[in-house]
Each structure stands twice: as C-alpha cells, then as structure tokens.
Amino acid sequence: MDHRTMVKLSKRMSKALRHEPYRLGLTPDGAGWVPVDDLLAALRVGRPDLDAVVAGNDKQRFAVERGPDGVERIRANQGHSIPVELGLPTVEPPPLLYHGTAAAVLDSIRATGLHRGGRHHVHLSADVETARRVGARRGGPVVVLTVDAAAMARDGHAFHRSANGVWLTDAVPARYLSPGG
Numbered sequence: 001m002d003h004r005t006m007v008k009l010s011k012r013m014s015k016a017l018r019h020e021p022y023r024l025g026l027t028p029d030g031a032g033w034v035p036v037d038d039l040l041a042a043l044r045v046g047r048p049d050l051d052a053v054v055a056g057n058d059k060q061r062f063a064v065e066r067g068p069d070g071v072e073r074i075r076a077n078q079g080h081s082i083p084v085e086l087g088l089p090t091v092e093p094p095p096l097l098y099h100g101t102a103a104a105v106l107d108s109i110r111a112t113g114l115h116r117g118g119r120h121h122v123h124l125s126a127d128v129e130t131a132r133r134v135g136a137r138r139g140g141p142v143v144v145l146t147v148d149a150a151a152m153a154r155d156g157h158a159f160h161r162s163a164n165g166v167w168l169t170d171a172v173p174a175r176y177l178s179p180g181g
C-alpha cells in the first residue's frame, strides 16, 4: 500500500474507533475495543491492509490483541470522543510537557487554560518537536506552550500516558503554562 492510501485508511479507522462507531454499526466495549472482523466488514477493507496500517502507523494509533474470549480486537490508543474508559493508570509525568497549537488561540488559552474540547483529555507531548507537529495540523502559525507538569502533579492533577506515548490530563489551568518550548 502506498503512503497516501495508508494515511487515508488510518483516518477512516480513527474516525470509526474514536468518533463514529455507531454510525457504522460498531459497538465498542467499555474500553473501546471492537472485534477486528467487525471493523473490516464495516470499512470494507482486507486484513492485510488493516495490519499494514496498524504496524506502519507513524504514531502507533491502534492496538490489536486477543481478548479474553479469544476474539481478536482492535482499539484506538487515544483521541476518543465517544465515552470510553481506557483504563490507563495514573503515572508521574516528566517535569515539563508541551502543547502545540495555533497562535490564533493563544489569548483564549492564556485566559482559560487548556481544555479538552471534544476529546476525553488535553493532549500533551513529551518533546517540543512533537508538540510543534501537533500544532501544525491546524495550518497557520504555531505556538508551543510549556506545561509545568511537575507542579501540576504536586498540586494533585492526574496524568496518564497512552500506549503510543501521548500524555493526557483533564485540564491545564493557565498558571502552569508558559510560552515557548
């Protein structure tokens, strides 16, 4: 499969597993898993293509495993808007984390902090380069904010790390943010 086709299928899989499973007749369990065969049927794709996307995905967005019932299942590692409980443990974050976003929303973030919007968590990156890439998805000028994760953890904010290395927290009050990364 060429790169473009792979990205297209990855986006369809993300949409199906994170945002619109019900529209496709899929019913994820409480932790977001659906049988691989159901996803293949819903998206009308073959197993080799799905495997190629899971294995070759630049951000390791998907996990495939055999469930307790012996059925192979798949879920998105993060980024859901449907209600799921990923069961990620609370972990100690590194002292600093980063958030890349559009320069246009900087004033709003300064005023009210980072909100999770339609997703379950605010997404933070472990390094500046990744944060810059995330912000660049919006088009236009990018800003990278530094998050004082150590202070947040000290103050009782919980952090989780998704299977693909994205740092997740409920919200980041403005006082923990500083411009630049």
Ligand code: HQG
Pocket: 014, 059, 061, 079, 100, 101, 102, 105, 108, 109, 112, 113, 114, 115, 116, 117, 118, 119, 122, 123, 124, 134, 135, 166
């Ligand atoms: C912004 C991709 C105004 C926030 C990425 C962001 C990530 C505010 C947008 C993952 C705000 C939400 C998530 C406030 C937050 N005022 N704007 N107070 N608080 N925002 O897409 O972090 O490719 O839900 O800055 O790599 O951009 O999908 O979050 O711009 O890991 O796997 O509200 O999505 O992963 O946008 O990206 P998003 P995000 P995938």
